[in-house]
Amino acid sequence: MSSVPVQLSAKDFKSDQEVRWCPGCGDYAILAAMQGFLPELGINREKIVFVSGIGCSSRFPYYLNTYGMHSIHGRAPAIATGLSVSRPDLSVWVVTGDGDALSIGGNHLIHALRRNVNLKILLFNNKIYGLTKGQYSPTSELGKITKSTPYGSADSPFNPISLALGAEASFVARTIDSDRKHLQSVLRAAAEHEGSAFVEIYQNCNIFNDGAFDVLKDPETRDAYLIGLQHGEPITFGKDREWCVVHPPGAFGLEVRRTSEVDEREIVVHDATVAEPAYAFALSRLPGGDLRHTPIGVFRSVGRPTYDAIVQEQVATAQAKLGGTAEEELANLLNAGDTWSID
Amino acid sequence: MAKETQQLDRVVIRFAGDSGDGMQLTGDRFTSETAQLGNDISTLPNFPAEIRAPAGTLPGVSSFQVHFADFDILTPGDAPNVLVAMNPAALKANLTDLPRGATIIVNTDEFTKRNLVKVGYEKSPLDDGSLASYHVHPVALTSMTVGALADHPISKKDAERAKNMFALGMLSWLYSRPHASTLEFLRKKFAARPELVAANIAAFEAGWSFGETTEAFAVRYEVKPARMHTGRYRNITGNTGLALGLVAAGVRAKLPVVLGAYPITPASDILHELSKHKKFGVTTVQAEDEIAAAGIALGASYGGSLGITTTSGPGVALKSETISLALMLELPLVVIDVQRAGPSTGMPTKTEQADLNMALYGRHGEAPVAVIAPRSPADCFDAAIEACRIALTYRTPVLLLSDGYIANGSEPWLLPVVEDLPDLRVEFASEPNGEDGKFLPYLRDPETLARPWAVPGTPGLEHRIGGLEKKDITGDISYDPANHDFMVRTRAARIERIRVEDVAVEDPSGQAKVLVLGWGSTFGPIGAACRDLRQRGLNIAQAHLRHLNPLPANLSQVLGAYDKVVIPEMNLGQLAQLIRGRFGTDVIAYNQVRGLPFTSSELAAMLEEVVKNV
Numbered sequence: 011m012s013s014v015p016v017q018l019s020a021k022d023f024k025s026d027q028e029v030r031w032c033p034g035c036g037d038y039a040i041l042a043a044m045q046g047f048l049p050e051l052g053i054n055r056e057k058i059v060f061v062s063g064i065g066c067s068s069r070f071p072y073y074l075n076t077y078g079m080h081s082i083h084g085r086a087p088a089i090a091t092g093l094s095v096s097r098p099d100l101s102v103w104v105v106t107g108d109g110d111a112l113s114i115g116g117n118h119l120i121h122a123l124r125r126n127v128n129l130k131i132l133l134f135n136n137k138i139y140g141l142t143k144g145q146y147s148p149t150s151e152l153g154k155i156t157k158s159t160p161y162g163s164a165d166s167p168f169n170p171i172s173l174a175l176g177a178e179a180s181f182v183a184r185t186i187d188s189d190r191k192h193l194q195s196v197l198r199a200a201a202e203h204e205g206s207a208f209v210e211i212y213q214n215c216n217i218f219n220d221g222a223f224d225v226l227k228d229p230e231t232r233d234a235y236l237i238g239l240q241h242g243e244p245i246t247f248g249k250d251r252e253w254c255v256v257h258p259p260g261a262f263g264l265e266v267r268r269t270s271e272v273d274e275r276e277i278v279v280h281d282a283t284v285a286e287p288a289y290a291f292a293l294s295r296l297p298g299g300d301l302r303h304t305p306i307g308v309f310r311s312v313g314r315p316t317y318d319a320i321v322q323e324q325v326a327t328a329q330a331k332l333g334g335t336a337e338e339e340l341a342n343l344l345n346a347g348d349t350w351s352i353d
Numbered sequence: 354m355a356k357e358t359q360q361l362d363r364v365v366i367r368f369a370g371d372s373g374d375g376m377q378l379t380g381d382r383f384t385s386e387t388a389q390l391g392n393d394i395s396t397l398p399n400f401p402a403e404i405r406a407p408a409g410t411l412p413g414v415s416s417f418q419v420h421f422a423d424f425d426i427l428t429p430g431d432a433p434n435v436l437v438a439m440n441p442a443a444l445k446a447n448l449t450d451l452p453r454g455a456t457i458i459v460n461t462d463e464f465t466k467r468n469l470v471k472v473g474y475e476k477s478p479l480d481d482g483s484l485a486s487y488h489v490h491p492v493a494l495t496s497m498t499v500g501a502l503a504d505h506p507i508s509k510k511d512a513e514r515a516k517n518m519f520a521l522g523m524l525s526w527l528y529s530r531p532h533a534s535t536l537e538f539l540r541k542k543f544a545a546r547p548e549l550v551a552a553n554i555a556a557f558e559a560g561w562s563f564g565e566t567t568e569a570f571a572v573r574y575e576v577k578p579a580r581m582h583t584g585r586y587r588n589i590t591g592n593t594g595l596a597l598g599l600v601a602a603g604v605r606a607k608l609p610v611v612l613g614a615y616p617i618t619p620a621s622d623i624l625h626e627l628s629k630h631k632k633f634g635v636t637t638v639q640a641e642d643e644i645a646a647a648g649i650a651l652g653a654s655y656g657g658s659l660g661i662t663t664t665s666g667p668g669v670a671l672k673s674e675t676i677s678l679a680l681m682l683e684l685p686l687v688v689i690d691v692q693r694a695g696p697s698t699g700m701p702t703k704t705e706q707a708d709l710n711m712a713l714y715g716r717h718g719e720a721p722v723a724v725i726a727p728r729s730p731a732d733c734f735d736a737a738i739e740a741c742r743i744a745l746t747y748r749t750p751v752l753l754l755s756d757g758y759i760a761n762g763s764e765p766w767l768l769p770v771v772e773d774l775p776d777l778r779v780e781f782a783s784e785p786n787g788e789d790g791k792f793l794p795y796l797r798d799p800e801t802l803a804r805p806w807a808v809p810g811t812p813g814l815e816h817r818i819g820g821l822e823k824k825d826i827t828g829d830i831s832y833d834p835a836n837h838d839f840m841v842r843t844r845a846a847r848i849e850r851i852r853v854e855d856v857a858v859e860d861p862s863g864q865a866k867v868l869v870l871g872w873g874s875t876f877g878p879i880g881a882a883c884r885d886l887r888q889r890g891l892n893i894a895q896a897h898l899r900h901l902n903p904l905p906a907n908l909s910q911v912l913g914a915y916d917k918v919v920i921p922e923m924n925l926g927q928l929a930q931l932i933r934g935r936f937g938t939d940v941i942a943y944n945q946v947r948g949l950p951f952t953s954s955e956l957a958a959m960l961e962e963v964v965k966n967v
């Protein structure tokens with residue numbers, strides 16, 4: 011099973027399957043970005059596995075010429091955990107949707123993050139159930155009118171970034187389907203992270219929730235709405251960097267101010283490696299319901315032992331103590347305890 | 354004066370006390386001593402459902418029954434000949450199981466007014482004549498233990514706690530058990546506290562000499578060793594047997610074992626046991642729920658490990674969708690269901706075999722899986738290996754149905770020779786199997802109908818699989834009606850094709866007209882009942898199914914050879930319904946769902962009726 015890394019191109023990662031998303035779906039852009047990015051990983055195709063749940067987004071693995079499993083609704087993080095923990099040699103990616111990850115599979119997502127399993131988890135958030143034709147999802151805004159909520163949804167949404175941070179995620183990032191460069195930069199950072207990397211990708215469902223992220227894409231609005239996070243850089247944004255993020259003394263969270271109105275030293279310098287998750291959490295709370303002040307980029311990236319490594323270490327340590335062959339040790343195990351002979 | 358020694362062929366003792374009294378340990382030690390002696394044994398613990406029920410109450414009673422004999426026995430015994438009751442609650446909770454004439458040894462120190470009131474005794478049953486039909490031995494167990502340990506530097510509480518060792522010493526004397534192993538055990542158990550080693554040994558010895566000197570016990574008993582197969586034995590519970598079988602399967606398959614499990618009674622012990630055996634390459638993941646546990650096992654199988662998930666009925670319900678996925682992916686997955694009384698939470702500590710229908714049919718769509726069941730604690734080891742053999746050879750989910758009765762019960766297990774265990778090695782796909790170097794993930798082995806197991810990491814075999822219907826051979830997504838029909842039939846054929854051993858029939862007379870057919874843990878009681886009938890000159894044939902899907906090839910012929918077929922089950926007739934439906938056999942279903950195993954005497958009475966009326 012040994013393999014020598016070879017130089018691959020985006021083409022090598024395209025499978026022979028016809029892509030079946032609706033024309034114009036944001037998933038196409040994510041797929042293209044991924045196919046463009048994978049050669050960079052420097053890992054051979056056979057060492058890469060995509061595991062997905064169910065949803066439009068979860069069709070993703072079929073279109074990549076790697077190993078892939080399209081599993082069942084919400085369970086991809088669990089299945090990928092079993093794979094990752096037993097096969098540390100693989101690069102394991104999870105592709106999931108907002109319904110898949112946060113509704114039916116919420117439990118598996120938070121536990122994968124808590125354990126820090128070495129998985130790259132890509133949540134395609136279109137704020138809607140695409141595959142089942144347009145019901146509201148756990149990320150749909152309160153009052154959302156859909157087929158299942160003709161009078162408006164009555165439940166408040168999750169903030170996936172806040173949720174992941176609350177679940178002890180060691181790497182949390184957000185990016186947007188339409189910005190290939192940014193998307194690839196986030197994929198790169200996620201791939202480099204040891205442990206669970208959680209990436210929320212805003213994805214347009216042009217059929218059931220078209221334009222959900224338009225304010226973040228429209229040249230008219232995007233500069234004032236998007237906050238690009240750069241590790242080590244002061245957090246400023248706007249066409250002319252006229253806005254900035256500060257931590258007012260005595261306040262619990264972060265706030266947005268006019269750059270001209272604050273002392274330069276008051277501007278928060280982004281540090282994704284802050285051990286205390288409260289900082290990244292505060293960042294995640296910046297946007298209002300209208301998406302104004304949406305940070306994108308890496309919120310948090312901290313080192314923490316991975317579940318896989320701890321488990322493998324335990325097994326390896328135990329195996330190092332094997333006195334004889336597995337068969338001999340098995341015979342000892344079976345013969346252990348109080349035994350007696352009948353002659 | 355040396356006391357008279359009387360020979361017995363078999364004895365059933367039940368140790369009963371408060372959960373804090375150490376009855377399980379006492380029973381375990383007595384069993385171990387008995388095993389050393391070469392008696393055949395069968396044991397059954399009975400734990401309270403609550404972890405810490407209030408002391409001295411009926412729900413707090415814990416007991417351990419051990420049956421030992423100079424011949425080979427099949428069950429822990431229908432009813433105890435001897436009850437050791439450490440308090441009034443233990444007496445009250447167990448008295449109804451005692452036949453008249455049985456012996457009762459009671460700890461009189463605990464028969465205080467307060468304790469009697471707690472369990473609703475107005476007067477002490479020791480004084481009101483209500484125990485007149487039993488042989489009662491009142492023994493001041495607690496105070497004698499405390500007295501014996503007066504010089505020991507331990508607290509009064511610790512001294513009182515040693516009373517179970519006093520009781521064990523007394524019983525060990527009474528039944529002439531060797532006790533070196535118990536003393537050794539105590540030295541190990543309390544190694545960190547030498548004062549407790551000394552105290553417990555002293556309590557044991559005090560109990561032993563009390564037996565020897567007291568007028569209360571006029572005779573001492575002996576049970577001669579049983580004539581068993583030669584070889585080395587150890588006493589084993591069903592859960593330990595399953596765990597060791599899974600370890601052995603991993604070794605024989607030369608595959609890492611990955612267990613995904615979520616704690617649930619009565620299956621948790623398998624997780625506990627497997628967690629100890631990392632040196633065999635066993636990884637255990639305590640998952641967030643049963644769905645994840647199954648997913649973890651399946652993900653591991655996909656990666657080339659032997660994926661296993663262990664649970665009880667409620668957990669199987671949760672795993673159902675993942676089992677379906679494994680079946681579509683055609684990957685090995687071993688699912689162990691240690692059945693308990695259901696539905697819902699039911700009676701978690703009580704036994705039942707009512708998950709057969711769920712195992713056979715509990716999935717959406719046409720979703721057959723292999724189903725097997727061990728028959729006794731010692732059989733669990735082989736059954737686990739057989740489950741893994743089928744899963745690995747045929748790349749299918751296998752459901753193994755154990756139950757609470759064999760999970761916690763124990764019996765001597767003839768230790769296998771590792772080299773004689775089945776060779777479970779499998780070959781992973783390493784080369785493309787189609788034209789032009791194409792890999793066809795659903796191109797099957799014509800013999801087993803298994804598809805190639807192409808694990809990630811293998812160059813050139815990159816492929817995508819999933820729960821959507823597959824096109825035969827290529828594995829591409831397909832909505833073609835004819836293909837779906839073909840694939841559904843193929844998945845059915847995959848299970849039907851599994852080779853399983855024929856079912857054996859036991860009928861020493863060769864004349865029987867009635868066949869009793871069982872599966873799972875009813876083997877012991879059914880077997881004992883059949884022996885009982887035969888000893889009384891009646892003919893009866895017994896057959897017991899290990900394989901429930903597929904059924905043995907000779908079953909139809911076996912069923913056809915008898916005038917009447919009786920199927921006793923701890924459910925409302927699930928196997929009976931299957932047999933009627935499949936073979937049109939007019940079976941007599943005998944059913945009980947009381948959370949308890951059948952007693953062999955009730956089965957014998959029922960079977961006798963049937964045999965006499967053919």
Ligand SMILES: Cc1ncc(C[n+]2csc(CCOP(=O)(O)OP(=O)(O)O)c2C)c(N)n1
Pocket residue numbers: 064065066067068083106107108109110111134136138139140141142147
């Ligand atoms: C057990 C189960 N319940 C329900 C469904 C139906 N279902 C499929 S996808 C889906 C929601 C998908 O939404 P999301 O995860 O946001 O993915 P999207 O289609 O939007 O990419 C639902 C409810 C299913 N496949 N399985």
Ligand code: SF4
Pocket residue numbers: 030031032034035036037066067136140141214215216217218
């Ligand atoms: S329904 Fe929406 S998410 Fe699904 S493929 Fe169509 S556009 Fe994409």
Ligand SMILES: [Mg+2]
Pocket residue numbers: 065107108109134135136137138139140147
């Ligand atoms: Mg969605």
